[in-house]
Amino acid sequence: MSNFFFPSSKISFFFKLCNRLHNFLYFCHRNHKIRYLEMAKRDDVTIYDLAARAGVSASTVSRALKGHPAISEQTRQKILTLAVSMGYQPNVFAVNIRKKKTYTAGILIPRITSEFMAKAVTEIQRILNAGGYNLIISQSDESYETEVKNALTLFNSRVDGLLVSLSNETTDCYHFQPFLQKAIPVVMFDRVLPGTNAVTVTVDNFQGGFLATEHLIKQGRKKIVFLSGPLQCDVYRRRYEGFVEVMKKHGLAVSAGSVVECQLSHEDGQKIIRDFLKKKSLPEGIVCCNDLSAAGCITELNKNNVKIPSEIAVVGFNNDTVAGIVNPALTTIHIPVDRIARQAALILLQLMEGNKIHSPRHISFPCHLVIRNSA
Structure with missing residues (x-):
């Protein structure tokens, strides 16, 4: 077949x-x-x-x-x-090996998604690129463990210098010792650890907490809540100390319920307002340690028909874009992110070029209040 x-x-x-x-x-x-x-x-x-x-x-x-x-x-x-x-x-x-330089700097930050950090990295990269250096960007995602691993990766990548803004969880700087032992310059900015040997560039966070709270007190607010990030983080602790100082100055009590720690997300801002409304204990004013959480507070207050600022006033921190978008527009503390980033980058550039810095090793920029309609 x-x-x-x-x-x-x-x-x-x-x-x-x-x-x-x-x-x-x-x-x-x-x-x-x-x-x-x-x-x-x-x-x-x-x-x-x-x-x-x-x-x-x-x-x-x-x-x-x-x-x-x-x-x-x-x-x-x-x-x-x-x-x-x-x-x-x-x-x-091969050329870099002969010169013992890679013409590369590293930057280790909590998150690049925040407007503050995005602006800072943009300015830092601009300055370092103009100085002949490339930039490796690494994020800790607010994790101490990740920060330690990424610091080691940058060290093994033979960066010529390192810029650091610490995670919320970081309470020591042992993972940066290999850089210092090899004479690789380390410059910390924004979130730093007090007492460190590294050069630090920050804003006066104590002043910011003081100004924000005093503005509310001058408007006759007495029951004020401080919405903070983790207080083990130097940025939030210093703002809290400014808050406490001005409250004491005016003879106002600071109770355990006056301070709420969170991750300062938009959702955190909404949640704290919902909690106050459920307990029928809405404060007269609230100081938020960033604009995102303050925007969350305003969103939830508007949703529940609470009048701002007559029933409650809200103040934020950073002066991000969202501060001018929310309704009512947000009164906030302006942080000079461009100046902080520029100074940190210029100092690192000097150190990587082998030059001595003549400015102080610990630099703190002043901040100021931007008054809008929320307070």
Whole structure:
């Protein structure tokens, strides 16, 4: 029956065709493999290859590539054209090893998603790039454990310097000791650890907490709540100390219920207002340690038809974009993020270049109150 459907002549032709196809595919595969191996064996083009092709010395090629004035324009153009056609790439890694520099800085921050940090990183990168350095950005995501791991990764990447803003969980700086032991400069900004040997650049957070609270007190508010991030973090602790100082100054009590610690998200702001409304214990004023949580407070107050600022006044921190968008517009403490970032980057740049800094090792910028409609 098989011969009826497939005559022997056709079967023979079919097998011959398969055999030829097999040989053809084997040839193609073998030829491709040989070409691939030849490419793999081919060394990178060096200045010696360029010199041999151009008929000049290797030192002439090196000078031409660097634009040395001793090399004529004609020779330089000839070598540059040859370098492009031969696929020459300078070995930056080898050059950096000889110089013992990578021309790379690292930055370790809590989260780049916050407007404050996004602005800071943008300004820092602009300054470092202008100074001839690339920037590796790493995030701790508010985790001490992640911060430790990422610090080690940056150290092993042989960065020439490090900028750090600590996580909420960080209470020691032991993981930055390898940098200091190798004389790799470390500059901390925004969130720092008191007593550290590193250069620090911050804002006067005590002043910010004082100004925000005093503004509410001057409006006749007595029952004031302080919405804070984790108080083990220096930024929030100093703002809290400013809050306590001005409350005591005016003879106002600070109870356990006057301070609420959270992660300062928009949802946290909404939740604290819901809790106060359920307990029917809405304060007369609230100081939030960032604008995002303050916006959450305003959202929830509006949802429950609580009048702002007649029934409750709200003050934020940072002066982010959201402060001018919410309704009513948010009264807030302006943090000069551009100045903080610029100063931190310039100091690191000086230190990476081997220069001594003449400014104080611990720099603190003043902040100021921006009055809008929420308070």
